[in-house]
Amino acid sequence: MTGQNLGVGQNPNERRAIVCAVTADHAFALAALIAGFRRHNPDYTGAFVVLHDGLTMKDQGQLRVLWPNIQFRPFGRDVLAQRFGANVDLSTILQQVSPMIFAKFELPELLADCDKCLWLDVDMLVQGNLAEVWNFDVLAWRPLPQGAFARRAEVMESFADMRGDGRLPLLNGGVLGMGRGVKISTVDLYAMAARLIMQTSTTSVDELAVYFLAASRGVPVHLLDQRFNHPVVAAGARAALVVHAIGPDKFWNAAPLQLAYPEWAQNLQQWQGAGYAGPQRLADVQAATPDMALKAARNRAYWQQLYTDIRPDLPLCLQVDLQSDGKTLRFSHASTAQLHLTRQTNARRIGVELHFAEGESLGAALAARLEGAVIPDLLNDETLKLAQTKHGWSYTAVVPVGQCAQVMGALAQALDHATSRAKS
Incomplete structure (x- = not known):
């Protein structure tokens, strides 16, 4: 050369x-x-x-x-x-x-x-x-x-x-x-x-x-x-x-x-030729625009503070995934079901969701336990709502933020009971 x-x-x-x-x-x-x-x-x-x-x-x-x-x-x-x-x-x-x-x-x-x-x-x-x-x-x-x-x-x-x-x-x-x-x-x-x-x-x-x-x-x-x-x-x-x-x-x-x-x-921008055309990395965990990054950071801060507040009252059978930039915080259970918390427009309220897959024996046991049931003193005598989702079914409710730990505990107890029943 x-x-x-x-x-x-x-x-x-x-x-x-x-x-x-x-x-x-x-x-x-x-x-x-x-x-x-x-x-x-x-x-x-x-x-x-x-x-x-x-x-x-x-x-x-x-x-x-x-x-x-x-x-x-x-x-x-x-x-x-x-x-x-x-x-x-x-x-x-x-x-x-x-x-x-x-x-x-x-x-x-x-x-x-x-x-x-x-x-x-x-x-x-x-x-x-x-x-x-x-x-x-x-x-x-x-x-x-x-x-x-x-x-x-x-x-x-x-x-x-x-x-x-x-x-x-x-x-x-x-x-x-x-x-x-x-x-x-x-x-x-x-x-x-x-x-x-x-x-x-x-x-x-x-x-x-x-x-x-x-x-x-x-x-x-x-x-x-x-x-x-x-x-x-x-x-x-x-x-x-x-x-x-x-x-x-x-x-x-x-x-x-x-x-x-x-x-x-x-x-x-000074370049007039072809740019990068390959896959983007880490977009699923870090937004690439300031507005989305700010929303993600606010969500992370919200979930971390909420979890700090409710952790003492949560049952040990629920394992949290704090890697959340979105409006949903996920908890796993020993069964295949998941519990979610979802942010609401009204900051004093929070969504509680129990998700399980289509066709599971667990679903039938949960239905027997939760269908039309009232969670005492927590949902103002409202019943849980059952809805079909993309991956199965869910029971949902919107509750005061201060009561979400008790509701999560009641749903976890229902999950424990339904899991035992499904296995028997």
Whole structure:
């Protein structure tokens, strides 16, 4: 992949390149990253280099609108096979990780045309100016906590001779700076990765290859502050310069992140190509719009407070599911039936429901117990209402909130009696 001049200038600030890798179906993610970077870094005059496995010329043209000084270099599985050679079986590792994790190994060769390179994963949101991130000479990364060694104990033991004095911390490879004089070549990185693939089962091949070569050769590493590569699940992400959506939940597919970081969608508006078309994650537990999120939070708060209030009076046979963002709080019973509480428009009233499946012997026993029955002193002499539901039948009533625990207890007692009768 040599021989492609970046066309950088002679000014040191111009002799820099930000390097990303992307599959053809995630061009939108790269576009959002560049748009966010451009918004917060108007003083950056360097290049972008994109390694890709088949971006269309149309997509390349649209990305060039976002950043004119951009170069595209092919990096598909064919390139990867050539780099590793025929003796390395990549089939297993490529079932576990994207081929694009290895694209960062191309950084040393890019240094033929520039003084410094900065690798950025495309699942990131730039929230500020990154001028300070360039304050490194040879290598730069954000260190992982010391516990990361314990999680990789087997690999650390196998490659103990590659750890130098053992003081260098492991890295998260989402942001990786590399400058001239690094004394680690692209060939070195692929060779180290090949050893890891053949001798271990680790999936952190890219990060560990960089780590072991730097540690064993005593390469000086500038440790980046977490604000330059801040995990999205860590506290303080809103104050970070770069937020990293590590793991399966991304800014484009996870409802909580879409709600928390609306500017990612604003960045994406600069892109005219195809967007994300896959499934959404976590929408069932976290609404993706502010109005629905507020309603969900209010419901959670309501149910948690109500359960705290009524818990002492509830029978032990009822097990609550407090993971409720909606208007229903569910309780399970040793039988297959469920008891529900439902919020009402009138805040002083609450719905109580007993649900059971169609055709159960339990239903007949419950009917004998509850049909036309009055729950003494609790329903103002009203009878429970029987209705057919999508999954079976239910007995329902609306009662004062202060009496719901007693009603739940009476229904649980009826369930216990009906369950015993159904078994006899």
